[in-house]
Amino acid sequence: MKKILVAMMIMIMMCSFAFAGGASETATTEATTETATAAPVRNADKPVVFYNRQPSDPVSGEIDMETMNWNDSTFYVGFDAAGGGAVQGQLIVDYLATADPAVIDRNGDGIIGYVLCIGDVGHNDSRARTEGIRKALGTWNGTTDPGDVKEGSANVGGTTMRVVELEGRAMTGTDGSTWNANAATDAMSGWATRFGNQIDMVVSNNDGMAMGCLQASNYPAGVPIFGYDANADAIEAIGAGTLTGTVSQNVDAQAAGTLQVLRNLLDGLTGEDVYTVGITEPDQYGNKISAEMVYVPETKALLAQNTGVNASNWQQYTEGTRDAGISQSSAPTKRVLLTVYNSADNFLSSSYVPALRYYAPLLNIELNIVQGDGQNEGSCLDRFTNVGNYDAFAINMVRTNSGPDYLERLRY
Ligand code: BGC
Ligand code: CA
DSSP states (O other): OHHHHHHHHHHHHHHHHHHHHHHHHHHHHHHHHSOTTSOOOOGGGSOEEEESSOSBOTTTOOBOHHHHTSSTTEEEEEEOHHHHHHHHHHHHHHHHHTSOHHHHSTTOSSEEEEEEEOOOTTOHHHHHHHHHHHHHHTOBOSOOOTTOBOOEEEEETTEEEEEEEEEEEOOOOTTSOSSOHHHHHHHHHHHHHHHGGGOOEEEESSHHHHHHHHHSTTOOTTOOEEOSBOOHHHHHHHHHTSOOEEEEOOHHHHHHHHHHHHHHHHTTOOTTHHHHBTTTBOOTTSOOOSSOEEEEGGGTEEEEOOEEEETTTGGGGOTTOOOTTOOOOOSOOEEEEEEESBTTOHHIIIIIHHHHHHHHHHTTEEEEEEEOBSSOTHHHHTTSOOGGGOSEEEEOOSSTTOHHHHHHTTOO
16 A cells, blocks of 8 residues: 555656646746746736626626736726716616607607617626616616516606616527627517517617617617617717717727736736826836726726717717827737637627737737637637747636636646
């Protein structure tokens, strides 16, 4: 027995020596490609920024602080989700306040009937918008569940009218992906048939699904419709009068913020400097994000602010409006592995990724972007490999509670 134990111990020791050898080998190669003198950085100590999908419990929404406290260089960069929900609600309420009851109430029953595209019931952004909309319209029943609503009321052109959520739906695609625009087209066409002229308004928790609704061949022409994100096609649709309003979550501030936080960490900044330098105050290269960003220390989150967009101000949000506050840095080039949960996501592919591609070269960050399918974590995770080749990581998870699966790969 003793002999077996000793043999096992020797084997374990040999294995760990072999492992240590392998690890330091990668580190040496890395050191030579970077600066010959730089001490090798352990993967576990490298900067990690989660973005767009905040590490959280998909059911309760509670922030996953274990993930956020992975190391001192772990942060979340996103936008003020709760504030955004309120902005979207206000945008709708403002619209109704100036609407003509005789026009908007299509069947003249004195009720404003609306349908709601929810998106992803397990995503804090989606939940915050459902809450913001329902609270503004008085249909909030204390939960973001589809169908759990009460009758509300709103000021419509000076008259108080009843408001009813005819149906709210999550919009999961046939492939299991969330925020699915095709599912919204199908839902809209079903709603138009089922509810007919009871539908006075369509509300969507993102632009992709709103544009999906407008694609329905039986979309009731002229019925006001609201989205969220301020994607280029949605802004254009506001200009053309087909979309009524959207909310900008300030993608430029978020993309530049994600990269600037990584840049700061890679430049060795610590403490407050990580989320202020180049963000609320100029960095040594003269870069500073122009839009306001707020840091929430409890959740290590740097958040952009939202603004409502409608017929009165859409011109300010047309494509290509990049932040002039970010100009070329001369910091040493660093390599970042970045995941995108779903290559087919409208917001990420048409707004966020183009913004990243614009700002990364300015901050001398070489991005390797890997994209998933929006349903299986493996579609991203399987490409979250060769981590020793990168200086830092930016993570957008398929499921908001998958943080530990990514961090596990950085453990050694
Ligand atoms: C956007 C959605 C997008 C989602 C992806 C949200 O912030 O508004 O359009 O589908 O992020 O995680
Ligand atoms: Ca009506």
